[in-house]
Amino acid sequence: MVTNSAEQEVLNELRDGVINYDEDSVREAAKKALDLNIAAKQAIFDGLIPGMVEVGRLYEEQEYFVPEILMGADALYAGLDILKPHIEDEDMSIKGTVIMGVVQGDVHDIGKNIVKMMFSVAGFEVHDLGRDVPLEKFVEEQLRTDSEMLCLSAMMTTTMVGMQEIIKKVKDKNPQCKIMIGGAPVSEDLAEKWGADGFAKDADNALKEAIKMIESLRHL
Numbered sequence: 001m002v003t004n005s006a007e008q009e010v011l012n013e014l015r016d017g018v019i020n021y022d023e024d025s026v027r028e029a030a031k032k033a034l035d036l037n038i039a040a041k042q043a044i045f046d047g048l049i050p051g052m053v054e055v056g057r058l059y060e061e062q063e064y065f066v067p068e069i070l071m072g073a074d075a076l077y078a079g080l081d082i083l084k085p086h087i088e089d090e091d092m093s094i095k096g097t098v099i100m101g102v103v104q105g106d107v108h109d110i111g112k113n114i115v116k117m118m119f120s121v122a123g124f125e126v127h128d129l130g131r132d133v134p135l136e137k138f139v140e141e142q143l144r145t146d147s148e149m150l151c152l153s154a155m156m157t158t159t160m161v162g163m164q165e166i167i168k169k170v171k172d173k174n175p176q177c178k179i180m181i182g183g184a185p186v187s188e189d190l191a192e193k194w195g196a197d198g199f200a201k202d203a204d205n206a207l208k209e210a211i212k213m214i215e216s217l218r219h220l
């Protein structure tokens with residue numbers, strides 16, 4: 001937890017560096033955060049991600065356009081590269097296998113990449129199918145690898161509906177597989193309606209939820 005103003009200032013620098021798409025200042029702030037012993041996870045969730053959320057808001061306000069978004073994302077990734085090796089693991093004893101990807105028609109992969117990073121750091125074996133992934137590919141890969149979990153991401157109301165088909169097909173063939181969905185337009189209610197096992201609003205909660213799911217599988 002941040003307790004003093006020097007630490008708060010570094011979190012602000014991380015956030016502002018992403019907003020101003022300034023990779024160098026983000027790198028510098030990330031190093032400062034580590035020097036001040038700010039937990040890497042806190043630097044990510046209270047610094048970098050709020051920066052990206054603000055970039056999204058500026059885009060919606062039409063103050064920013066596509067180039068600014070992409071440069072903001074590069075600044076976010078520059079910070080993640082430095083902070084990632086310092087994230088403390090939730091529980092290294094739980095190592096699940098996960099198939100992850102962004103559904104067909106959807107290229108928004110910044111959020112999915114953050115979820116993937118959290119899972120990898122915690123020791124999960126993640127098979128990342130990338131973005132704009134054909135619905136059938138999720139089903140094929142889940143069956144081929146017999147992964148314990150499947151994580152689906154979507155950022156558009158038009159593309160999230162594809163999740164239903166994937167969930168139905170995977171559950172028909174492999175009911176044991178735990179399916180978690182996420183992305184801004186997705187909700188707990190939709191997860192339940194579509195037959196998924198869970199939903200999480202952000203990457204930190206996604207990891208906590210995933211650990212619970214893997215634990216419940218191991219207890220079967």
Ligand code: B12
Pocket residue numbers: 049052053055056057059060066069105106107108109110111112114115151152153154155156157158180181182183184185199200201202203204206
């Ligand atoms: C970045 C962005 C883009 C970038 C994408 C770059 C990339 N490589 O990702 C570019 C510029 C390419 C783009 C293009 C388009 N975009 Co766009 N984009 C955004 C924007 C501004 C930010 C999204 C983002 O990265 N947020 C930051 C991350 C960190 O948050 P996140 O994605 O929500 O992820 C977190 C959680 O959701 C969760 N999570 C994510 N995935 C998963 C998965 C699981 C399993 C779990 C548990 C959790 C989880 O954890 C993450 C981290 O904590 C949003 C607006 C907004 N304010 O959200 C619009 C937005 C998503 N885009 C939109 C649209 C319409 C488009 C376009 C069609 C064109 C256009 N008119 O702008 C195109 C085409 C997209 C396509 N075919 O996919 C709309 C979607 C509308 C809707 N509701 O359907 C939005 C909402 C903007 C708007 N209001 O119009 N976009």
